[in-house]
Amino acid sequence: MTEQLHSLSQSSLQDYYDCPRRFELRYIQHLAYPAVESEPALENEKHQQEGEYFHRLVQQHLIGIPAEQVGKLANTDNLQRWWENYVNAKDLTGLTDLSGLYAEVTLSAPLGKFRLVAKYDLIAIGDNKATIYDWKTYRKRPKNEFLHIRWQTRVYRALLVQAGAHLNGGKPFTPEQIEMVYWFADFPTEPARFVYKADQYKRDWDALIKIADEIASASDFPKTDDVSKCSYCPYRSYCDRGIRAGDAADAELETATEELFDINFEQIGEIAF
Structure with a gap:
């Protein structure tokens, strides 16, 4: 059944880890979503759309468009607040001065019978260090312990070791050169930072294999x-696991997925088979 599945991502791995049945329905059977993930549905959908738009605003700024110009596109209360927090964040001061900024970059590497693929919000390279930034528009600030064990944290750091050499003059990054930062648009002074070590990398890659x-x-x-977990699953009706969706603020932590994108392996950084 999995012969038609060619790639894995942090989202698909998280789904499999949380519920193999959800993984099967979403990534193998490609079933449409029969139920909303959270309540209130329309408000949550708007929040998700604003979060995606915020990512686009940051990307535009990082490729060189002046902040004043980009800020004019923040046309909702949430977007205005997130944008002001981003522009004024001390942790992000000087980011655009670095020479090695790779926004919305995708990396890929072989993983067993699959390819492991990840799309990064930003990889910033400077001072012999690579920092992974991931922008989050969560309504609740998750605990670091929660983020540390999520597959996104494990995949993004390990894959940069595996497939990031072309961002470093052809030399692979060592785990100790890598840090991952979750920056929360509604909690701009409380980023979550995760450094990396060789033993963590080995444990992560072994777990991925x-x-x-x-x-x-x-x-x-x-x-x-x-x-x-079924309260936040759009497939719960297939499993007779309830009708009512969970609270939106809690659901976004459990159901967050990376942006859907078409994979063109000729255009993304990878290592050879």
Whole structure:
């Protein structure tokens, strides 16, 4: 069944880890979403759209468009607040002065029978260091412990070691050169920072190989035993796991996915098979 599945991402891995059945329905059967993920639905949809638009505003600024010009496009209360927080954030001061800024860059590397793919909001390179920035528009500031064990944190750092050499003059980054920063648009003074070490990288990559092999050989995709996750799952009606959606602020932590994108492996950084 998984023969048609060619790539894995942090989102698909998180789905498989949280609930193999959700992974099967979303990535193998490609079923349409029969239920809303959270309530109130329209408000949450608007928030998600604003979050995507905020990412576009930051990208425009990072490629050289003046902040004053980009800021004129922040045309909702949320966007105006997030943009002002971004422009005034001390942690981001001087970011655009670095010579090595790679916004919205995609990296790829072989992983078992699949390719592991990740799209980064920003990789900033300078002072013999690579910092991964990920912009979050969460309504709640998640705990660092929650973020540390998420597949996004593990995938993004490990994949940069595996496939980031072309961003570093052809020399692979060592784990110790990498840091990942989650920057929260509504909590601009509380970024979450995760440095990396060689033993963490080995543990992460071994875990990625193991889960990829497990997915490749899987013949059954059971439902999760943790029914609390079903409140935020758009496929819960398939499993008779409830009708009412969960609260939007909690749901976005459980269901956040990277932007959907078409994969063109000729245009993204990768390592050879």
